[in-house]
Amino acid sequence: MPSAAHDAALLASIGVRRGAPVPAPYAAALRAVPRHLFLPGRIWVRDGHGGYRPLDRAADPDAWARAAYSDQPLVTQLTDGVPTSSASMPSMVLYQLELAGIGGLARQRDSNSRDGIEAPRVLELGTGTGFNAGLLSALLGQDAVTTLELDPALTTQAQRNLKSAGYAPTVIEADAVAGWPPGAPYDRILATFSVDRIPDPWRAQVRPEGSIVTPWYSDWTAYGMLTLAVAADGAAQGRFHPHGSYMTMRTPNGPHAATRPPSEPGGPARRPDPDTAATAGTPATRTRLSPWAVSGDPDTEFHLGLTVPHTSYDWDTTGEHAPIRFALYGADGSVAAVDYDGQQADEFTVTQSGRRRLWDETEVAYARWERLGRPGVERHGLTITPDSTHHVWLDDPGHRLTAIQ
Known part of the structure; x- marks a missing residue:
């Protein structure tokens, strides 16, 4: 079974990737939310040849445990040879939590509690295994966390996983594109899948001065993370950040990004010759x-x-x-x-x-x-007007590059 040594190895590998030790609140959350409790008995890892190979806990528990506590993404559901659910790389999970300022929200929660003010609330879109919701619960308290999952089987399993780790945030089977109005307004909305537009309901459900953090994708590539601050009139503005390659959003009618059927990175399913x-x-x-x-x-x-x-x-x-x-x-x-x-x-x-x-x-x-000087991801930004127009800019919001249709 995984042990404290596995925790230490995971924290060390994340620290190497970050180039700095994991901040104390996040390290404590990782120890409090054992990753192995959120993984099925069979997982899949990259085979080095563009495919995946299975690892079974029953057949090789040591290899399974090492994978569970490695800083790599793990496929948890494979459908017709295509990953349809995964456990994200832990360093990327922490990266998104840090971009969202969850550590600051945790401090705000403690201050609000002393002053009798409502605690911050977070909406997670894409529960998956429940691991990320567990970390949010450890950092903010389970009452502050609502998480949505489209797949009914994954929803049920995530609830079980969270219960086994001692957490019971609000887990709902729902289409993430609509958010979850009953719990709004939220201080943060975090997506665990990539989009190429921000659905209008997300901005409508964020508290003024709150933020949205989501992986990004285009038909050309799935790469990058977007942080958006939302204003009282529904406008939003923020920057892209490097790293992260996530699956695209799914809906009841099949996979899509925010408003249109996407292609997988590398191309659509039906192509002319x-x-x-x-x-x-x-x-x-x-x-x-x-x-x-x-x-x-x-x-x-x-x-x-x-x-x-x-x-x-x-x-x-x-x-x-x-x-x-x-x-x-x-x-x-x-x-x-x-x-x-x-x-x-x-x-x-x-x-x-x-x-x-x-x-x-x-x-x-x-x-x-x-x-333009071969600008990196971090020099790009996005502005969304109250009427939902998406403008991409470089360095400064006044330097517009294009509108996203």
Whole structure:
């Protein structure tokens, strides 16, 4: 069974990743909420080849316990080979709690209690295993925490997990896109999945000067964390932060981000064939922008995901069309293919078709990114007006880059 040594190993590995020891309140919460109590007997870990391998507690309890107390994400539900629920990397869980200022809320709770003022309240969206709700309960008190889970089986299991750890926050089976009005207003709303827009109900349910913290995603990449301060009129403003790659939001009708069906990072499920589309498109052209320049780097992909909207990509290395092909897919059916002939690495063949010229858009966006000094994720911000318009900006809210549709 896991022991104090496992706790110590987890805290040490998180400290190494952070570059500093885990702050005392969060370290105490991690010790008070044993991670193994929130994991099923079978979990899945990366196999190093793009897939997952199972670990069974009954078959190999030592390996299972080491994984449970490692600083890595663990898949807890696999459906048709695709992860549909997971236990997030503990360091990322703490990262989000720190971005949300949960430690400060804990101090505010103690002060409010002395003064007879209502304690701060937090709404978590996406209960999953219940581990994050357990940490919130340890930090703020279970009465301060409401958590929503769409999957009825996960809801029931999370309640059991929390009970086994000694906590009983409010756990509700519900669609997170609508939030939970009966418990509003909240001081914080935290999502454990990524979105590409902020649903209106979230802003409506946050107390003025409260905040929303959520992972972010675009069709280009799932990466980054957004913190938004909400004003009394419903407007919100904040910055993106690096790190974190989370599953997208799910609804009763299937996966989606905030308002539209998303593609998985790397592309939508149904794609036109670039060669078929190219026959109806414009003649092939040449480009000097390498497809390797626009993929693989988190800062590059994050910027392009915001400025070349509703566009995903993948790589074809089968050699069927070209030695290596980089393909772009627009949500409207537009397509572009950038082919490397295996010899000339300073110029590539481009074919494009559809309403949008996706590679042309990418070249323009990439050139602007370079002119702007190759900004990282942390230089980007988001403003949401009371009428729900989303504006992305760079460095300062006055320097707008684009509107998110």
